[in-house]
Amino acid sequence: MKKFIIGLLVGVAITVAGSVYADEGLEKIEAYLRPSLPVTLNGEVLKLDSSPVMVDGSTYLKLRDVATVTGLTVNWNDATQTVELSNKGVSxxxxxxxxxxxxxxxxxxxxxxxxxxxxxxxxxxxxxxxxxxxxxxxxxxxxxxxxxxxxxxxxxxxxxxxxxxxxxxxxxxx
CATH class of the missing domain: 1.10.287 (Helix Hairpins)
Known part of the structure; x- marks a missing residue:
């Protein structure tokens, strides 16, 4: 389950990062905040710092929130314009x-x-x-x-x- 969530988040991060920094510029989208939407992990409701966002029928979570509950660390590498995930934070x-x-x-x-x-x-x-x-x-x-x-x-x-x-x-x- 962790690998699936991580894979999904990496895919979303790459897609979003590619869209945001595309040569054509930024694209305006319509999104909805869903603060009352419960998010669970193995049946337990998670407490997230940011509300889930809905775009075109899909729900998105802040990568840092998901990384925190799964024990990963998130880093933005400005030089390579890359979101970096690692499990170095898991002791x-x-x-x-x-x-x-x-x-x-x-x-x-x-x-x-x-x-x-x-x-x-x-x-x-x-x-x-x-x-x-x-x-x-x-x-x-x-x-x-x-x-x-x-x-x-x-x-x-x-x-x-x-x-x-x-x-x-x-x-x-x-």
């Missing part, structure tokens, strides 16, 4: 913060899964050894409750293994 601290947040979220998910797996284990235990017992030693006969709990147990165990793999990968990035 390792923000990347580490995101990694730490993801890690904490995954660890919390794992804790929740462990609780649910433990609850299912209590349902399955009276039936004997999970998945290997044939019913001859007096354990409770397996019924629909067992099979439902066992299926959920297996699914949650798989999810937990996937989360463990993600946690290991994120911890390796630190």
């Amino acid at each position: 390792k601290v923000s990347e580490l913060s995101t990694t730490t947040e993801n890690l904490e979220s995954l660890k919390n998910q794992r804790i929740d899964l462990d609780k649910r797996i433990n609850e299912l284990s209590k349902i399955i235990e009276p039936y004997g050894v999970v998945g290997t017992y044939d019913g001859k030693l007096g354990f409770k006969e397996k019924d629909e409750t067992f099979f439902t709990a066992k299926a959920s147990y297996d699914e949650l165990s798989t999810q937990r293994n996937q989360i463990d793999a993600q946690i290991t990968a994120l911890e390796a990035q630190k």
